[in-house]
Amino acid sequence: MALLEASDLSKSFGGILALAEVTLRVESAEAVGLVGPNGAGKTTLFDCIAGWTRADTGRIVFDGRAIDRLAPYRRSRLGIGRTFQRLELFTGMTPLEHLLVAERVRAGTGRLWKDLLGLGRPTAAERDLAAETLALVGLEDVADAPVSTLSLGRARLVELARALVGSPMLLMLDEPSSGLDDQERRALVATMRRVRAERGTAVLLVEHDLDLVSAVVDRLVVLETGRVIADGGVAGVLAAAGVRRAYLGPAR
Amino acid sequence: MSQFVSFVLPGIPYGCAYALMAAGLVLTYQASGVFNLAFGAQAFVSAVLFTIAVRAGWPGWIAFLVSVVLAAPLIGVLLEQVLFRFTRTAPPLVKLVPALGLLIAIPSLVQLVIGTSARVPSSLLLSPSEVYFHLAGSPVSGEELSTTVVAVVVIILLALLLQSSGLGLRMRAVVESPRMAELAGIRSERVSAFAWGISSLFAGLAGVLLAPIYPQVNAANFTALLVAAVAAAAIGGFASMPLTLLGGVVLGIVQEVIAGYLPSGSVLSSGLRPAFPFVVLAVVLVSRRSLRGAQPSLGDPLAGCDPPPPSLRPPARMAEVAIGSRVFAGVLAALLLVTAAVLVPGNWEFTLTQGLVLSVIFLSITVLTGLGGQISLCQATFAGAGAFAVGQLAAHFGTPVLLGLLVGGGLAAGIGALVALPTLRLGGLSVGLLTLSFALVADNVLFLYSWSGGGGSGLSVPRPTVAGISFASSSAFFWLVVVLLALVSLAVRLLGAGTTGQELAAIRGSEIGAASIGVNVNRLRVVAFTLSAAVAGVGGGLYASLQQSVSPTDFNYQFSLVYVVVVASIGIYTVAGAIEAGLAYTVLLQLIGNLPSRYSSLLGLVFGLVALSYVRHPEGVVEYARIWALDRAEQLARLLKRHEQAAGS
Ligand SMILES: Nc1ncnc2c1ncn2[C@@H]1O[C@H](COP(=O)(O)OP(=O)(O)OP(=O)(O)O)[C@@H](O)[C@H]1O
Ligand SMILES: [Mg+2]
Numbered sequence: 001m002a003l004l005e006a007s008d009l010s011k012s013f014g015g016i017l018a019l020a021e022v023t024l025r026v027e028s029a030e031a032v033g034l035v036g037p038n039g040a041g042k043t044t045l046f047d048c049i050a051g052w053t054r055a056d057t058g059r060i061v062f063d064g065r066a067i068d069r070l071a072p073y074r075r076s077r078l079g080i081g082r083t084f085q086r087l088e089l090f091t092g093m094t095p096l097e098h099l100l101v102a103e104r105v106r107a108g109t110g111r112l113w114k115d116l117l118g119l120g121r122p123t124a125a126e127r128d129l130a131a132e133t134l135a136l137v138g139l140e141d142v143a144d145a146p147v148s149t150l151s152l153g154r155a156r157l158v159e160l161a162r163a164l165v166g167s168p169m170l171l172m173l174d175e176p177s178s179g180l181d182d183q184e185r186r187a188l189v190a191t192m193r194r195v196r197a198e199r200g201t202a203v204l205l206v207e208h209d210l211d212l213v214s215a216v217v218d219r220l221v222v223l224e225t226g227r228v229i230a231d232g233g234v235a236g237v238l239a240a241a242g243v244r245r246a247y248l249g250p251a252r
Numbered sequence: 253m254s255q256f257v258s259f260v261l262p263g264i265p266y267g268c269a270y271a272l273m274a275a276g277l278v279l280t281y282q283a284s285g286v287f288n289l290a291f292g293a294q295a296f297v298s299a300v301l302f303t304i305a306v307r308a309g310w311p312g313w314i315a316f317l318v319s320v321v322l323a324a325p326l327i328g329v330l331l332e333q334v335l336f337r338f339t340r341t342a343p344p345l346v347k348l349v350p351a352l353g354l355l356i357a358i359p360s361l362v363q364l365v366i367g368t369s370a371r372v373p374s375s376l377l378l379s380p381s382e383v384y385f386h387l388a389g390s391p392v393s394g395e396e397l398s399t400t401v402v403a404v405v406v407i408i409l410l411a412l413l414l415q416s417s418g419l420g421l422r423m424r425a426v427v428e429s430p431r432m433a434e435l436a437g438i439r440s441e442r443v444s445a446f447a448w449g450i451s452s453l454f455a456g457l458a459g460v461l462l463a464p465i466y467p468q469v470n471a472a473n474f475t476a477l478l479v480a481a482v483a484a485a486a487i488g489g490f491a492s493m494p495l496t497l498l499g500g501v502v503l504g505i506v507q508e509v510i511a512g513y514l515p516s517g518s519v520l521s522s523g524l525r526p527a528f529p530f531v532v533l534a535v536v537l538v539s540r541r542s543l544r545g546a547q548p549s550l551g552d553p554l555a556g557c558d559p560p561p562p563s564l565r566p567p568a569r570m571a572e573v574a575i576g577s578r579v580f581a582g583v584l585a586a587l588l589l590v591t592a593a594v595l596v597p598g599n600w601e602f603t604l605t606q607g608l609v610l611s612v613i614f615l616s617i618t619v620l621t622g623l624g625g626q627i628s629l630c631q632a633t634f635a636g637a638g639a640f641a642v643g644q645l646a647a648h649f650g651t652p653v654l655l656g657l658l659v660g661g662g663l664a665a666g667i668g669a670l671v672a673l674p675t676l677r678l679g680g681l682s683v684g685l686l687t688l689s690f691a692l693v694a695d696n697v698l699f700l701y702s703w704s705g706g707g708g709s710g711l712s713v714p715r716p717t718v719a720g721i722s723f724a725s726s727s728a729f730f731w732l733v734v735v736l737l738a739l740v741s742l743a744v745r746l747l748g749a750g751t752t753g754q755e756l757a758a759i760r761g762s763e764i765g766a767a768s769i770g771v772n773v774n775r776l777r778v779v780a781f782t783l784s785a786a787v788a789g790v791g792g793g794l795y796a797s798l799q800q801s802v803s804p805t806d807f808n809y810q811f812s813l814v815y816v817v818v819v820a821s822i823g824i825y826t827v828a829g830a831i832e833a834g835l836a837y838t839v840l841l842q843l844i845g846n847l848p849s850r851y852s853s854l855l856g857l858v859f860g861l862v863a864l865s866y867v868r869h870p871e872g873v874v875e876y877a878r879i880w881a882l883d884r885a886e887q888l889a890r891l892l893k894r895h896e897q898a899a900g901s
Binding site: 009050052070071073076077081082084088089090091092093097098100101102104105106109110111112115116117118119120121162163165166189 | 613683743746747749750751752753754755757758759762764765767768769770771772773779
């Protein structure tokens with residue numbers, strides 16, 4: 001059984017059909033790339049799966065459980081981690097603090113009475129775990145710098161690290177490479193490969209940079225104006241005529 | 253029928269003024285994202301200028317030109333240029349605090365310059381009280397006629413302007429994304445300044461039109477006008493001009509009709525008329541879908557280009573400086589306490605105790621706004637709930653005060669949770685307005701019953717007695733307050749450092765990001781409101797016990813506004829900030845109390861103006877000074893270290 005099974009998702013905003021009966025499966029530990037031109041509905045699909053948008057029709061089953069009606073935070077606790085196309089960092093906190101608070105929440109061990117008795121501060125074990133995750137994405141050197149002082153590329157890595165806390169079963173990344181320079185892109189690819197190798201996390205990756213996607217994923221799904229127009233192995237999909245048209249326009 | 257008409261007619265001028273002011277609110281909100289509560293004060297300024305000019309013998313139309321056509325837009329453009337230009341991309345609190353500061357500072361300034369003498373208002377076009385004709389048997393006075401005619405003409409002019417110039421569309425573009433608008437060739441600076449000018453003109457006009465209806469021109473009347481206008485703007489979803497105008501007029505009429513048909517005499521009927529707009533505001537805020545919070549991936553597509561907001565956390569310090577500053581603060585606090593206990597004369601002892609009690613109430617703002625990032629304009633109401641609980645329990649059951657404080661805190665906490673529930677899906681501005689409307693309903697209805705606020709004479713409250721030891725004397729009570737304040741401060745610090753505090757900090761940074769790691773944002777918002785209200789309730793109970801009496805006016809909604817402004821200007825993110833704010837407020841109050849009475853408004857002026865610095869220094873002026881001093885100390889420490897090393901080698 002697939003880890004994530006989204007079937008027949010449709011969503012319209014006013015007159016715009018952002019998703020039209022999209023079906024998407026992600027197996028455990030599989031990496032799937034989701035590509036398509038601007039406005040294809042990629043982010044909308046993410047929002048439906050992670051709970052920020054409710055699809056008009058369709059079903060979403062995650063890990064054998066129907067999650068259509070759960071709030072985003074409940075889906076997160078079930079094991080869906082995500083990043084955002086527009087950064088959603090905790091301004092004013094450091095990368096280390098991002099991870100510490102994420103650990104507490106995912107573990108569900110925080111209690112108000114513990115806070116009031118002075119037992120709410122992070123433990124040494126939690127700090128070690130956070131340091132480990134920071135090392136995984138290569139942010140050790142800025143662990144204690146406020147995120148507002150980081151470059152966009154490193155800020156995206158903080159979001160990635162935050163999404164990784166608690167080892168989610170499914171990691172959803174929305175254009176993690178936008179705004180990054182070439183060197184940062186290579187580092188990002190290396191990081192994603194390392195994450196997959198070390199943790200066996202399933203990845204759903206939205207990306208415009210096809211080279212980057214090809215370097216990371218096993219399978220490619222192409223969306224165009226809310227419809228899946230191709231789904232399969234990377235090389236095969238990229239060669240398909242419809243995909244080339246969607247990306248490059250009709251042949252002249 | 254004729255009775256109905258006789259109720260409707262007097263409502264029309266009110267409705268017209270509400271509509272004008274509301275149109276101004278919507279215009280500025282659309283053009284600059286600022287919900288300018290200071291329009292209440294600006295209306296007041298125009299009304300005062302107009303009245304003074306007319307009484308000085310100027311012809312009405314010249315007085316009108318000067319006070320409305322000239323002065324009002326001038327003030328608006330000035331505010332936009334020196335203040336609100338810089339807040340366009342700021343979070344709601346940063347937009348709200350300076351507006352609140354102005355709402356308090358401007359009337360204080362007027363009072364300081366002109367004095368407090370009652371002014372006889374004068375009407376615009378026609379003689380105010382003369383009856384010009386009858387409508388369905390009801391007299392129509394010159395006042396009603398001129399207000400209505402002027403308002404309708406001006407609104408038609410506005411509609412034509414917005415229609416013909418496409419200005420409305422450009423304003424929307426500027427708010428959505430100033431930079432995108434600029435890329436499309438719109439001069440966003442100009443659009444915004446223009447909108448501020450026009451809407452300030454509207455506010456001034458509303459003020460001058462309504463002035464003759466009130467028995468005297470005072471600031472409180474214009475705040476009431478403001479809140480009604482806020483309700484009308486909410487009916488229009490802060491966006492739709494026709495709905496806003498309609499909302500204003502209907503509100504004014506329904507208010508009078510209700511007042512006409514309700515039986516007189518009960519608290520409900522006397523309170524419902526003034527409270528009606530707030531009830532409407534609350535209902536509209538909760539039920540209108542368009543006012544709900546934002547979704548991910550929406551908003552300014554170029555927001556990433558903004559410089560990041562200044563970090564509010566104090567920078568990490570060298571170990572020597574960190575320890576040194578703690579020792580310094582500890583010694584200073586101990587010295588102050590000893591001085592307060594030993595040297596200070598009687599009336600100052602009361603002032604200091606009052607300052608520390610107020611600090612407890614202010615800590616509730618530290619919890620809710622500093623830690624939780626939520627805006628509340630009803631903290632005084634929570635404090636009042638605690639105070640009345642202590643008073644009622646002591647009066648009816650002889651409950652000891654300390655136990656009463658616990659019950660009062662609990663009661664306030666419950667009310668806080670109830671207030672939090674409808675705010676859950678709202679954005680920052682709407683939460684602030686909803687809590688404000690709750691405060692006003694409490695003032696006008698809930699607190700007026702004898703079972704709550706004790707009726708007209710209020711309640712008398714004893715000083716505490718614990719295990720046979722009486723804290724009735726002022727010095728014993730002082731120490732009790734010191735201990736309780738220390739306990740509450742410690743609790744707030746632990747809360748901030750613990751899981752809850754970190755989760756709240758995450759929410760403050762990004763609600764969407766917080767939900768993505770599994771934070772139940774709704775639950776935490778309720779928790780923040782509950783804890784904050786509990787702290788406020790305890791503080792309010794202490795306040796009542798300090799004064800040994802309490803009445804509803806002690807916790808008037810205006811205090812809620814003043815509290816937020818004072819704490820925000822001194823330091824809203826730290827425990828120390830709350831205590832400094834409490835002391836600064838009462839000490840200044842006492843100092844000004846020693847001056848001749850015409851200076852009594854200095855307090856509002858000082859804090860109102862300091863609050864304007866919030867735009868640049870959201871950490872607060874004292875916190876800013878502390879960071880500055882510690883920076884210098886650190887430089888010095890580095891220098892010394894280098895010297896030592898040089899000498900050692
Ligand atoms: N909240 C919303 N309200 C109205 N329309 C929306 C909303 N969210 C998305 N849309 C529309 O739905 C369509 C799909 O948008 P979506 O953001 O999912 O595209 P995308 O594939 O992520 O594009 P991009 O590559 O630019 O990120 C677009 O036409 C967009 O304008
Ligand atoms: Mg997208």
